[in-house]
Amino acid sequence: MAEDNETIQKILQGDIELFRLLVERYQKPVIRMVRNLTGDAASCEDIAQDVFFAAYRKLSSFDGSSRFSTWLFTIARNKSLNAMKKKKTPAFHELPEKIDRQEPSAALVEKELFAELENNLARLPGKLKRAFVLAEMEELSYEDITQIEGAGAGTIRVRISRAKEKLRAVFETFFEKERKL
Amino acid sequence: MKPEEIYDAWKKQKSEMQISPGFSERVMNQIDYYEQQRSARLFSREFFTALISHRFAKPALIAGSLVIGICRIIFVIRFSF
Numbered sequence: 001m002a003e004d005n006e007t008i009q010k011i012l013q014g015d016i017e018l019f020r021l022l023v024e025r026y027q028k029p030v031i032r033m034v035r036n037l038t039g040d041a042a043s044c045e046d047i048a049q050d051v052f053f054a055a056y057r058k059l060s061s062f063d064g065s066s067r068f069s070t071w072l073f074t075i076a077r078n079k080s081l082n083a084m085k086k087k088k089t090p091a092f093h094e095l096p097e098k099i100d101r102q103e104p105s106a107a108l109v110e111k112e113l114f115a116e117l118e119n120n121l122a123r124l125p126g127k128l129k130r131a132f133v134l135a136e137m138e139e140l141s142y143e144d145i146t147q148i149e150g151a152g153a154g155t156i157r158v159r160i161s162r163a164k165e166k167l168r169a170v171f172e173t174f175f176e177k178e179r180k181l
Numbered sequence: 182m183k184p185e186e187i188y189d190a191w192k193k194q195k196s197e198m199q200i201s202p203g204f205s206e207r208v209m210n211q212i213d214y215y216e217q218q219r220s221a222r223l224f225s226r227e228f229f230t231a232l233i234s235h236r237f238a239k240p241a242l243i244a245g246s247l248v249i250g251i252c253r254i255i256f257v258i259r260f261s262f
Contacts, residue, residue: 019212023205032198045201052208053215114191137195171184 004068012060019059023052026069029138030076036133037080039122040087047083051076066147073140074148077130113174120170124163131156132163 004022011018030051035044054075062071121129127149134145135156145156222228232238 016212016216017209020205020209023208027200027204028198031200031204032196035198036195045204049204049208049211053211056212057215110187110190113187114194117188117191136192167188171188175184 005064008059008062008064008068019052019056022055022068022072026072027052029069030072033073033076033133033138034080034083036137037077037130038084039118040083043083047079048076051079054079067144070144070147073134073138073144077148081126113171116170116174117167120167124166128159128163128166131159132167135160136164 004025007018007021011022027048031044031048034047034051035041038044038047040047051072055072058075062068121132124132130149131145134140134148135142140148142153142156146153149156151159
């Protein structure tokens with residue numbers, strides 16, 4: 001955190017090239033977060049590029065009251081939401097490759113279940129999906145998620161647990177179906 | 182496989198990703214272009230036209246001239262006697 005703040009100070013003093021350090025440090029989590037929130041693997045890098053560019057332009061407004069990563073993830077969250085609104089179609093998460101019925105049954109079951117999970121994650125209400133992605137995929141702390149989402153810790157906890165419940169139901173339904181076959 | 186194991190495998194699969202090479206270069210190019218445009222705007226004819234046609238341009242010019250004039254008078258009075 002102190003390292004980021006020091007880098008930011010130097011960038012604001014005119015050493016623009018140092019921004020590359022921040023990009024290289026956070027490109028992976030930002031792109032992954034955008035991909036998981038939008039479900040759009042094709043344009044997640046373009047959106048992430050937009051995130052870093054916006055962060056650069058607004059850098060002087062970063063007051064250091066939160067971590068730089070939290071501030072950056074908030075921009076990423078907002079840009080992802082805007083991108084989804086622009087598309088105006090519900091985000092369908094990338095499905096795993098086509099299921100091959102010749103595959104060994106364990107691998108087949110796994111692939112089918114992954115596809116089910118992806119579909120159900122895409123169908124979750126936005127708030128639940130975002131809380132789930134930030135907590136489970138990005139493994140951010142509750143404190144970070146509350147700042148990014150602008151909601152209380154209790155609300156975030158409820159959202160995550162509801163999302164998990166819904167996804168757990170996918171497992172139950174799936175294995176029930178499998179048993180019947 | 183247990184459901185927890187499948188869930189963990191799914192999470193692992195979702196956390197894996199390949200970033201196209203040159204991503205940071207693209208971001209930096211965009212920033213460089215933005216900075217170039219910004220400094221070009223600062224010295225462009227349009228910028229000066231906008232500056233002079235601003236509603237505070239005339240009062241600011243008059244006030245500035247007045248301050249310079251007064252300073253000049255003070256300087257002359259103080260150092261010429």
